[in-house]
Amino acid sequence: MAAPVIEVSELTRTYRSGGLFSRSRKEVQAVRGISFAVRRGELFGLLGPNGAGKTTTIKMLMTLLLPTSGSARVLGLDVVKDAQAVRRKVGYVFGGDRGLYERLSGLDNLRYFAELYGVPPKNQKARIGELLELVGLNGREKERVEGYSRGMRQRLHIARGLLHGRECGRHRRPARHRGRAGPALQRARAGDPFLAGEREQAKVHIGHQLIAI
Numbered sequence: 385m386a387a388p389v390i391e392v393s394e395l396t397r398t399y400r401s402g403g404l405f406s407r408s409r410k411e412v413q414a415v416r417g418i419s420f421a422v423r424r425g426e427l428f429g430l431l432g433p434n435g436a437g438k439t440t441t442i443k444m445l446m447t448l449l450l451p452t453s454g455s456a457r458v459l460g461l462d463v464v465k466d467a468q469a470v471r472r473k474v475g476y477v478f479g480g481d482r483g484l485y486e487r488l489s490g491l492d493n494l495r496y497f498a499e500l501y502g503v504p505p506k507n508q509k510a511r512i513g514e515l516l517e518l519v520g521l522n523g524r525e526k527e528r529v530e531g532y533s534r535g536m537r538q539r540l541h542i543a544r545g546l547l548h549g550r551e552c553g554r555h556r557r558p559a560r561h562r563g564r565a566g567p568a569l570q571r572a573r574a575g576d577p578f579l580a581g582e583r584e585q586a587k588v589h590i591g592h593q594l595i596a597i
């Protein structure tokens with residue numbers, strides 16, 4: 385069986401606030417020894433009540449936060465030792481209103497982030513066109529984001545998260561399918577923005593309060 389795309393082992397994170405000797409010093413154990421693996425093509429979700437540690441777990445996988453103990457690998461790379469390499473390979477789809485430039489058009493947002501994510505200039509136009517089609521924003525891309533509905537913003541977030549990806553979250557039509565819609569594109573057109581890949585499976589992990597599906 386292929387190696388997992390994400391492998392998490394006994395991962396913990398404790399937040400410490402207040403000075404070292406201060407009375408107001410507080411420790412919050414946000415993630416307590418979670419372990420799970422995600423395989424290629426698997427659709428995976430983390431469920432838990434507010435404060436269960438979902439965002440903290442995702443931040444560690446995205447290399448935005450250091451684990452207190454345990455380990456996590458993404459595409460075989462360690463999120464601490466190989467952080468730079470992990471960053472080049474993962475995309476993060478934000479939710480809500482943050483992370484987009486309201487006064488710019490959807491197209492200009494994607495152009496800007498393509499530049500930031502290091503998409504080679506000669507590939508940018510095609511890549512952006514492909515993603516606009518994929519998320520169903522074709523024809524609306526020249527309008528400012530401030531006029532987008534919530535769902536349109538979320539679609540733009542998804543396009544942004546997939547911009548640079550080659551492996552994680554990347555859906556590419558094979559060359560022989562260019563010119564006609566591949567299965568992912570057909571599903572996008574049918575209204576499914578998540579394009580879960582070829583094979584969908586669900587898996588549940590329960591540890592403390594955090595559930596991974």
Ligand SMILES: Nc1ncnc2c1ncn2[C@@H]1O[C@H](COP(=O)(O)OP(=O)(O)OP(=O)(O)O)[C@@H](O)[C@H]1O
Pocket residue numbers: 399400401412413414432433434435436437438439440441
């Ligand atoms: N920067 C921080 N400093 C101190 N404590 C934090 C910090 N960020 C999160 N926490 C604490 O860590 C715990 C887990 O928070 P986290 O944001 O990971 O939860 P979550 O599962 O994403 O919750 P939600 O469903 O509300 O988004 C909470 O008790 C929270 O108060």
Ligand SMILES: [Mg+2]
Pocket residue numbers: 438439440
């Ligand atoms: Mg959260």
